[in-house]
Amino acid sequence: MSKKEKQIVALIGNPNSGKSSLFNILTGLRQQVGNFPGVTVDKKIGSTDLGNNNFVDIIDLPGTYSMYPNSSDERIVTEILTNPDNPNFPDAIIYVLDVMNMERHLLLASQLIDLQIPMVLALNMTDIAEKEGLVYDSEYLEKKMGVKIVPISCREEKNIDILKATTLEKLRNPIEAKSNEFYSFSKSDKAVIEKLQPFLKEENKYRVLLVAHHHHWLKHISAADRINIKNITDGVHFESIKSQINETMSRFAKFTPFVRQLEAKANPKSESVTDAIDNVITHRVFGPIIFFGIMLLVFQVIFSWSEYPMTWIEDAFAWGENTVKDLLPDGWFTRLLTEGIIAGLGGIMVFIPQILFLFLLISLLEEVGYMSRAVFMFDKLFQKFGLNGRSIVALVSSGACAIPAIMSTRTISNWRERLITIMVAPLISCSARIPVYTVLIGFVVPAGSFMGFNQQGLAFMGLYLLSIVAALGSAMVFNIILKKDNNSYLMMELPIYKPPIWKNIFYNVKEKVLAFIVEAGKVIFVISIILWFLASYGPAAKMKMAETQATEISAIKGLDDEASEQLLASLKIENSYAGHLGKFIEPVIKPLGFDWKIGIALITSFAAREVFVGTMATIYSIGGTDDESTIRERMASEVDPITGKPIYGFATSLSLLIFYVFAMQCMSTLAVTKRETKSWKWPIIQFVYMSALAYLGSLLVYQLFA
Structure with missing residues (x-):
């Protein structure tokens, strides 16, 4: 025992x-x-x-x-x-x-x-x-x-x-098999085993041989022992690669003859059916077309299936907020529960339907044997960018949400290629950017058509293409910077097509969803509370002054209760710690064409990119609505009090669009990156390089078109 x-x-x-x-x-x-x-x-x-x-x-x-x-x-x-x-x-x-x-x-x-x-x-x-x-x-x-x-x-x-x-x-009754039944050690192997066995105090000769091959990376071998083992292997002129090849060929020579005798395929239907399907599925031309067709279908299903449960989750948390407000007296604790904790939890839970459906469909494709074909098709192309064939799943998934996309990189066995995929996946434009794009594109591209295509729709597609180019370009840079720990090449077998095992799919989806809720959720929860505090509180004198101003303006303009509350919220956020932070960073973002109000939106939208729209609604006091057309009208009417020019002119709007294409404005993604890499190092690098890319891109665009 x-x-x-x-x-x-x-x-x-x-x-x-x-x-x-x-x-x-x-x-x-x-x-x-x-x-x-x-x-x-x-x-x-x-x-x-x-x-x-x-x-x-x-x-x-x-x-x-x-x-x-x-x-x-x-x-x-x-x-x-x-x-x-x-x-x-x-x-x-x-x-x-x-x-x-x-x-x-x-x-x-x-x-x-x-x-x-x-x-x-x-x-x-x-x-x-x-x-x-x-x-x-x-x-x-x-x-x-x-x-x-x-x-x-x-x-x-x-x-x-x-x-x-x-x-x-x-x-x-652990009856041991005969040692070396399938491999007769070569003369070189015997020499290194004879020298190493007393040093390692290991009885099993094949384990000694494996240590001779792998001592340079095995963690249980101390640095001093590695030097001694290297001296021993060098002393007997042990050639690891040659030994591995000889061993592999020797083993196949031993068991291949009896395996061939053992197998008798009376009706090898599986190979012919699988091969017939693969002739189309992995075709140089039709294969990628079929793949993108399947992925398009997958994301259509994800959006259509997740729309209702995501709405139900949002409604449930909205009901929870209202219920707490009704049951508890107004005060900082109630606001902490409603605007901080419950809102933070809602920000976590709302992603669950997308994560669930994405992994449900990806697991289904994996189970039936299709994903192995997709990996095979794209591996050669992606290797040039330091990626892996399996990276295609994550990059396409990022079009919906980078969170489940990063989690899907677990299928990439090579850690370096998995890391590069994690680092560049958030650059692909996700669904959270859509509200931002929708609001801003109208300021950049006028309505109308070009060669029968909607101009704003083409601009929308252009932003997605820009994000793809940025992701592949960044991957190439990481491929140069990150040290190669081993040579990566695709070694896999294409399984036969078979019906899925639903139990496997259930456990896989369950694992991914729970990992997101428990691991990433803890970080998102804490940051949500911090952001709530920054946006809700400020210097006492400033906040008191904001209340006085709101009361006076409401009385002068005869605003109703709802409009008065919205005006108060706008003035409070301007004088809050987040507002002060916005004004503090204004000199840094001014070369991009941004003012302090946009600065606040940049800060608050770090909780999630789509928060930009809600922040603009609050700042511009538009009666509590987040209707995008109303926001566009209010933003379009904003003018610089000094120059008299529109705040959201062509240059500023294009600059802001470019910023949101590249920027890491999503704490949930950073939380998942931390969870998947088991380190804060990589999410920090991810945030820094994407922010730098966003800043430089916006700076270039604004300076060119201002």
Whole structure:
């Protein structure tokens, strides 16, 4: 029995093997997501009863193709399995193998066998194999592999109880397989093992060989030991790359002949159907067209499906605010609850429908096997920008909202490419910018048509194209600046098309939504309260003067109660701490054509870009309405008291448009960036570089056209 409180069983397998599906079946609601120490990769761990109240911890390790990893996610598997003292080191392994791709998946299986960790091999997708006429002999395979084999189907949850019982038996009687059954060490390997084994005090020879290959990055190897190991490997002229190639070829040579004997495809329908679909789906011309058609459909669905629940959420929180106001006496505490806390929570919850529907649809496309094709199509192009084929999902998703888009980058295994995607995704114009664009475009582009197209609509499209160019250009810069920790290349198999497993989709969506509410929500909640305080309070004398002015002006102009309240709100926000901050930054933003009122909008709209419109409504005292046409009319009538020129002339409006195209005016996005990178460093860099881009872009535009 392990010294741990509960024994650990690791789920290991290639990507798309069904490993996560099995994890969901075994753990159900008894699972949680954390992160591996020192890295940003999620750690999924849960509990399961293997039978008769024999509970063990199940850890779902990242998918990998071999013990020679190509990404930071894959390195975690090697890091754990080369260090028996690691707290996540498993007492047993369930290796999940896709029977439809048996030969490729046996490479990692054979390496795990040589590590001599008790293992059960779960032959997954047997239901699909049987339907496609794939005949296999699991007893023959078990004899050849030297480990217990259990045919299962995650889709039908077939033989799961047998798998549990077999795993429990393996934990009780950990009979180890013969060492090096699939790989006969080369002369160079034997030499380095002979020298390193006494130094590492490790009995397993294959684990010693892996340390020889990976000692330069393994975290459990100290700096001093790395130097000693390097001296030993250099002393015996150990060539790591050559050894890895020899080992891989040797292993395939061992198991390929009996796999070919094992498989007999009487009716290989799956390949022909999949290939026929792929001939169209991945076509050089039709493939991208189909992809953007699907993405267009996805976002149409997201907007149409999320519109009502988002309205219900907003109405619910508005009702909550009014109810609290009715129940509690007016005062700072009531305003804190209504304008700060409840409004802050509403700002969090209103994003949930978009997040839910986006991940529902993306998970569905992933489950049926389509997203792997999209990644394959765009990987070569995106590599030139330091991105990954999987970045296409995040960049397109940003057209709806950068928050779920950044969360979707978890599918990118290479940390550097994932980071670049996170850093540039908010540049893509999201739906929150639409109210700002709608208000300002009318000041820049007159109504009318050009070659049959609406001129303002073309300008709208131009802003989106500008954001795409900015995102790709910024990606190229990050690609140059960020150090490459390893060479990235696309290594993946295209799974067969299959019906989705709805349980997987449910758990995936649940994980993403809860992660946003709990992790990002905490930051958004705090900042909402801070912004409320800044906009609601100011120096006592100034705020008192604002009340006096509002009373006098209301009496002179004969304003009704609603208009008087709006006038008071306008004067109070001017004299609030936010107003003072707006006037404080006015010298900085004046070269962009902005006055202190726009400065306040820039500050308050940091809560969310669309707040710009509401802030303008308050500042310009338009009776409490946020009707965009009314705001445009009021803004259009604003003139500079000194020059007499319109405040929102062509140059200022265009400058403000450019600012909102580039600026990081969304605390929710920064909160999610912090959550996904597990550090404040990257959201700070993201805020600084996007703000600099926005400032310089606006400065250039205003100085050219003023």
